[in-house]
Amino acid sequence: MTVRGTAGRVTRRRARTRANLLDAAFSVFAAKGFGHVSIEEVCEAAGYSRGAFYSNFASLDELFFVLYRERADLIAQQVSDALAGDGPGLDVPAAVDRVTEVLLLDRDWLLVKTDFLVHAARRPDVARTLLEHRAGLRRALADRLARAGGPARLPAALGGADGAAHAVVAAYDGVTTRLLLDEDAAGARRWLKQLLTALLTDGSGTPV
Known part of the structure; x- marks a missing residue:
């Protein structure tokens, strides 16, 4: 009973x-x-x-992927919330401002993620799972860009919203590597804003 x-x-x-x-x-x-x-x-x-x-x-690897998914979902939600005010005709410079203001830049998480990346690089099965999780994050970002009407306002060389999502993730990875070394979160946000503006516009803040 x-x-x-x-x-x-x-x-x-x-x-x-x-x-x-x-x-x-x-x-x-x-x-x-x-x-x-x-x-x-x-x-x-x-x-x-x-x-x-x-x-x-079942393992520390499984536990890590739960942590990773939580933070990937948080990042996707932060980007989604930052773009929520944009309907069709995405205002890229304004969106970049909002995204870089709120995007997760937590050094402890970056240390954990980087350690796990090295671990995964030596284990093909873990690497495949990590790549799948990263692809999910990119798809979430691309979906939000597409729903905001972004593809027509983004540089053609990026290949639309999917390419723009790849660029955002690559810029984030690069900036967070620098943050691990200099521990300057404010500087990392400024540098991320500059990178995203250059990637997603013609460099002057005007969408291509």
């Missing part, structure tokens, strides 16, 4: 355990590096047993 409300409490407790494990893993990854962290260390930081870990994740 199931006591009324028990299933709901178990579900909430499981969700809380999962969230705590993710938070603890993020902190430990950022402090020590993805490749230098064990499941035991994540469990210790979160205050749970290995059993709690394995009831939520």
